[in-house]
Each structure stands twice: as structure tokens, then as C-alpha cells.
Amino acid sequence: ISINGKPAVTSGAVTDGNAASQTKLLAEFADKWDSFRFAPIRESTVSRAMTRRYFNDLDTYAESDVVIVGAGSCGLSAAYTLANARPDLKIAIIEASVSPGGGCWLGGQLFSAMVLRKPAQKFLEDVGIAYEDEGDYVVVKHAALFMSTLMSKVLAMPNVKLFNATCVEDLITRSAPELPSGVRICGVVTNWTLVTIHHDDHSCMDPNTINAPLIISTTGHDGPFGAFSAKRLESMKALPNGLGGMRGLDMNSAEDAIVKNTREVVPGLIMGGMELSELDGANRMGPTFGAMCLSGVKAAEEALKVWEI
Numbered sequence: 001i002s003i004n005g006k007p008a009v010t011s012g013a014v015t016d017g018n019a020a021s022q023t024k025l026l027a028e029f030a031d032k033w034d035s036f037r038f039a040p041i042r043e044s045t046v047s048r049a050m051t052r053r054y055f056n057d058l059d060t061y062a063e064s065d066v067v068i069v070g071a072g073s074c075g076l077s078a079a080y081t082l083a084n085a086r087p088d089l090k091i092a093i094i095e096a097s098v099s100p101g102g103g104c105w106l107g108g109q110l111f112s113a114m115v116l117r118k119p120a121q122k123f124l125e126d127v128g129i130a131y132e133d134e135g136d137y138v139v140v141k142h143a144a145l146f147m148s149t150l151m152s153k154v155l156a157m158p159n160v161k162l163f164n165a166t167c168v169e170d171l172i173t174r175s176a177p178e179l180p181s182g183v184r185i186c187g188v189v190t191n192w193t194l195v196t197i198h199h200d201d202h203s204c205m206d207p208n209t210i211n212a213p214l215i216i217s218t219t220g221h222d223g224p225f226g227a228f229s230a231k232r233l234e235s236m237k238a239l240p241n242g243l244g245g246m247r248g249l250d251m252n253s254a255e256d257a258i259v260k261n262t263r264e265v266v267p268g269l270i271m272g273g274m275e276l277s278e279l280d281g282a283n284r285m286g287p288t289f290g291a292m293c294l295s296g297v298k299a300a301e302e303a304l305k306v307w308e309i
């Protein structure tokens with residue numbers, strides 16, 4: 001991995017925190033705390049270390065190959081699958097919240113463990129997340145273990161950049177009268193989320209843009225920004241059948257429907273995860289996450305079809 005052309009680790013080896021490395025680490029500092037000092041630094045150096053990389057990333061990803069909107073369980077599953085399959089693609093992930101992860105930090109929101117119905121355990125095996133096998137379903141001991149492991153794999157990929165605290169405010173479109181949607185989607189309009197949420201009390205503040213031939217929208221259902229692209233496509237009159245509106249909870253039908261319906265909904269925009277329930281009128285499934293992972297895998301597969309050309 002390199003950052004700005006420099007190797008990410010310039011000296012020393014990265015270890016996995018095994019017993020031998022822990023012993024070495026403890027010995028490194030043992031009895032030295034009284035004389036302990038960090039290496040010196042000037043405050044502006046810290047600012048520059050961060051901002052130089054951030055603005056360099058803004059510049060690099062202003063033209064991306066794929067933009068994934070929403071860093072929840074579906075968006076990150078899509079990013080993981082796509083970025084692994086095609087390390088040559090430049091993938092920007094835009095997440096409105098400061099903290100990525102969406103709604104899956106707690107299984108069932110309060111009860112720690114995360115349930116995934118089979119065959120979604122295959123995704124866990126690929127990412128390297130342990131589970132208990134309960135027959136038709138598997139359980140990860142804490143949903144945060146799922147999300148943090150997935151996130152760490154995605155963020156370590158050199159071809160992926162996560163812009164968090166950043167909102168997709170609009171879609172970039174090109175007129176295409178020959179298509180049923182009337183438009184082709186070819187990028188996103190972004191702004192820092194804190195700016196976006198002040199649209200009602202400030203005059204319009206010029207946002208940023210990312211051009212990309214393919215968007216994967218996984219913005220979930222309702223919530224402060226949820227189902228963003230579905231609602232925007234509806235307001236643009238780009239959905240011939242309009243919005244379906246999310247239906248009540250039915251685990252069995254909901255998960256199958258979300259995976260089955262993961263697709264390119266208008267040219268240039270693939271939709272995955274719970275955002276599809278708002279688009280198609282599918283049921284919600286509550287706290288079972290297999291469909292989010294496999295919808296992400298299918299969204300990546302749909303994207304790969306575009307990039308096979």
C-alpha cells in the first residue's frame with residue numbers, strides 16, 4: 001500500500017498482534033515510562049499531514065470509476081467485492097455520517113449479536129469473520145465485529161477512498177431521450193454533511209462533484225438521508241413506475257427480494273440494500289443482515305458487467 005507515492009509502512013513489520021509480538025511490544029516500553037517522550041512535532045505539520053492527503057484525494061477521486069453512496073453493510077460489502085475483483089478501479093465511497101457503518105453496529109440495534117441467514121455465511125468466510133453455525137442461520141458474536149472487520153479490509157485497499165461526513169446532495173445527469181428514464185447518471189454532487197443539513201437556513205452553498213460512469217447507491221431506507229437516490233430519481237420523473245414505498249416486516253420475503261432486485265435501475269446507477277425496498281415496494285427484514293452482504297456482492301457483479309467492456 002502506498003500513500004501519496006510513499007509506502008504506508010516505512011520501517012518495521014506489521015504483525016497481527018500475536019502473543020510473541022505482544023511480548024516484544026511490552027519489552028519495548030518496559031521500565032522506560034519515566035523517560036518516555038514522543039518524537040517532536042509542530043502543530044502545522046499535523047494539519048498538513050491530514051489536509052494534504054485529503055485534498056489530494058479530492059483531486060484524485062474527482063474522476064472515479066465507481067462511486068458508492070452509503071457506507072452501510074450493503075455499500076461496504078459491494079466495495080469489498082468490487083475493489084478486490086478489480087484493483088485497477090478507482091472507487092470513492094461517500095458516507096453522510098461521521099462514522100461509517102450505517103445501521104448495523106448493533107444486531108437488532110440493541111442485542112449485540114448479528115444474525116445472517118444462509119448462504120450469507122460464505123461472505124463472512126471470504127472476509128474472515130467468525131460465526132456460530134445454527135443450522136439455517138449463523139450468528140456473529142457482535143455486529144460491530146462484522147462491521148469493523150469489513151471496514152478495515154475495505155479501508156486498507158489502495159484503490160478505495162472513503163469520504164465520510166460527506167453527503168450526496170444530487171446526481172449528475174445527462175439527457176438521454178432514447179432511454180425510458182430520460183437520463184443517464186454519470187456522477188454525484190457532494191457537500192460536507194454539516195453544510196447539507198443547513199440548506200434551510202443558509203443560501204445555497206456551492207458543492208463539490210465527482211464524475212463517474214457508475215454509481216452504486218446503498219443509502220438504506222427512511223432516516224435523515226435514507227433512500228436518497230430512489231427519492232431523487234422519483235422527483236426527476238426518471239422512474240416510470242414511481243416509488244414503491246417500503247412495506248412492513250417479513251423476513252422471508254424481504255431478504256430474497258432485496259438480493260433479487262439488486263440491479264442497474266437507470267443507466268449508470270445500480271441500487272442495493274434497503275434503499276431498494278423504498279424503490280420497489282419490498283418488505284423490510286429487520287435485523288437479519290445476509291441480504292445486505294449478498295446484495296452488495298450482486299451490486300459488485302452488476303458493476304463488473306459494465307467494466308467488462
Ligand code: AHZ
Binds near residue numbers: 072074166220274289
Ligand atoms: O448515513 C447513511 C448510512 O450510513 C448513508 N447515507 C444515506 N443517505 C446518504 C447520502 N449521502 C451519503 N445522501 C448517505 N450517504 O447510507 C448508509 C446506509 O446504510 P444502512 O445501514 O442504513 O443501509 P443498508 O441498506 O446498507 O442496510 C440496511 C440494514 C437494515 S434496515 C432493516 C429494516 O429496517 O428492516 N433491516 C436491515 C438489515
